[in-house]
Amino acid sequence: MTVNSIIEIKNVYKFFGDLAALSDVSLDIKAGEKVVIIGPSGSGKSTLLRSINRLEEISRGSIVVDGQDVHDKSSNINNIRQELGMVFQSFNLFPHKTVLENLTMAPIKLKGIDKEEAKAIAVDLLKKVGINEKANVYPSKLSGGQQQRVAIARALAMNPKIMLFDEPTSALDPEMIGEVLDVMKNLAVEGMTMVVVTHEMGFAREVADRIVFMDDGRIIACEPPETFFTCTDHPRLKQFLSQIL
Amino acid sequence: MKDKPVKIEITDGAGIPAKNDAGLISAWWISFIGAISIITYLVVTKPDPYKDILMFVPDGILVTFQVTIFSIIGASIIGLFTGLGRISKNRFFNLIASTYVEVVRGIPLLVQLFYIYYALGRVLLVPDMLSAIIAMSVCYGAYMGEVFRAGIDSIDNGQTEAARSLGFDKNQTMFLVILPQAWRTILPPVGNEFIALLKDSSLVSILAVADILRRGREFAAESFQYFETYTMIALLYLLITLILSKGVSHMEDRLNHYDR
Numbered sequence A: 001m002t003v004n005s006i007i008e009i010k011n012v013y014k015f016f017g018d019l020a021a022l023s024d025v026s027l028d029i030k031a032g033e034k035v036v037i038i039g040p041s042g043s044g045k046s047t048l049l050r051s052i053n054r055l056e057e058i059s060r061g062s063i064v065v066d067g068q069d070v071h072d073k074s075s076n077i078n079n080i081r082q083e084l085g086m087v088f089q090s091f092n093l094f095p096h097k098t099v100l101e102n103l104t105m106a107p108i109k110l111k112g113i114d115k116e117e118a119k120a121i122a123v124d125l126l127k128k129v130g131i132n133e134k135a136n137v138y139p140s141k142l143s144g145g146q147q148q149r150v151a152i153a154r155a156l157a158m159n160p161k162i163m164l165f166d167e168p169t170s171a172l173d174p175e176m177i178g179e180v181l182d183v184m185k186n187l188a189v190e191g192m193t194m195v196v197v198t199h200e201m202g203f204a205r206e207v208a209d210r211i212v213f214m215d216d217g218r219i220i221a222c223e224p225p226e227t228f229f230t231c232t233d234h235p236r237l238k239q240f241l242s243q244i245l
Numbered sequence B: 001m002k003d004k005p006v007k008i009e010i011t012d013g014a015g016i017p018a019k020n021d022a023g024l025i026s027a028w029w030i031s032f033i034g035a036i037s038i039i040t041y042l043v044v045t046k047p048d049p050y051k052d053i054l055m056f057v058p059d060g061i062l063v064t065f066q067v068t069i070f071s072i073i074g075a076s077i078i079g080l081f082t083g084l085g086r087i088s089k090n091r092f093f094n095l096i097a098s099t100y101v102e103v104v105r106g107i108p109l110l111v112q113l114f115y116i117y118y119a120l121g122r123v124l125l126v127p128d129m130l131s132a133i134i135a136m137s138v139c140y141g142a143y144m145g146e147v148f149r150a151g152i153d154s155i156d157n158g159q160t161e162a163a164r165s166l167g168f169d170k171n172q173t174m175f176l177v178i179l180p181q182a183w184r185t186i187l188p189p190v191g192n193e194f195i196a197l198l199k200d201s202s203l204v205s206i207l208a209v210a211d212i213l214r215r216g217r218e219f220a221a222e223s224f225q226y227f228e229t230y231t232m233i234a235l236l237y238l239l240i241t242l243i244l245s246k247g248v249s250h251m252e253d254r255l256n257h258y259d260r
């Protein structure tokens, strides 16, 4: 265990009935690190990511985020989650709120930030993701790429220490993938700790400090991109890479 | 995020006009014009007793609406909690809510009314009108519970996950994110329940509540003109129900077309 790990995943198991979605998964992530998780469908990538903010309860093991045991019943999960921004494949913006309200709602209600200040922060964030002119429209009026950028901004509005992304570009038309990845790359440059499940190998190669390959609920390989793509130690990984590259 | 227009159909409901029923020659218009014409014809050609009946009943219309409106409010509150209980992972709340729904659905409305009414009115000395409203609320709360449950179920789980991952707790998620979206699905069936409740509220006339039907019975008992009185009563109920069902179908339309 490294002292400055902001996420410590230790011997985690997750069972759905008999199915082991996660088997003895351990992973330490340092503050500021960018970790990309790849692997075939059903290998447990989402389950692992969702365990980090307890959207999924784990069966065994422990996950510590910023010194707090996420799955300990005595820890305040709602507070821990404020440190963990999450971006979903299907955006999940609140359709009954304007773009601006999507961003200000949580900071106002959860952090007690006053309305005007929350608005100012939201406007800045919208500028950052390049859609400040859409602040007062409803999400249904936005393209997929715009919605996903708003979703990222919404998560950032809580000023989290860590951002989790679960296939943020998989639901997007190809021409919109770039704009979302650009926002994520900027975030990476600013030093955000990021855990990203994605099939975008270009992004992984460019941004990741480490790439984790999962198969059948296990972490098979965890390497920096330089060695990852040429890694031949693992037959499953070799086969996976030959399919996607 | 999915904007699927879910339609909840729980109740025997009222005759909500179907979409293709919108023209001038539709069942609704025929009934509506028919009811008005017959009432007018009867009152003009035979003011005795029809005009007298019409003058005698309005107090009852007010009472019927009072019972209906307060009962639907009561039923909605009970329904909200029942719906929340039905989807709750907490075994205890879930069991209470489910049992309540099961019991209420298993006993005829009239029997429940009598039972609650006498329990409250005779044993606890609650005023007549209030016991009638409470009785109706309890009966309809079970159906409203199903409406709320279905409405909440219709909201994509991703909404809950997004809210929870921002740090909202369960209650905040329900009241800030889920229910404000679910009302679009909930409102039309609540409208239907309102109409069904209005019709069923005629049952309270058997208790000592002076609604439309009760007023009619009083009139008939004095004048012995049973047939004439109940003709008028039936027409009045029909008219009220028709107007309300038109209102509900308008509301349904507006919610469906409501494009944000």
Ligand SMILES: Nc1ncnc2c1ncn2[C@@H]1O[C@H](COP(=O)(O)OP(=O)(O)OP(=O)(O)O)[C@@H](O)[C@H]1O
Binding pocket: A016, A019, A021, A039, A040, A041, A042, A043, A044, A045, A046, A047, A048
């Ligand atoms: N709620 C659930 N109930 C039962 N089984 C589940 C549940 N969620 C996931 N699983 C199973 O757990 C395994 C891992 O699923 P997970 O969603 O983590 O995979 P993934 O790597 O994210 O796949 P994909 O690339 O398709 O998103 C799969 O076999 C899946 O069917």
Ligand SMILES: [Mg+2]
Binding pocket: A045, A046, A047, A167
């Ligand atoms: Mg997944």
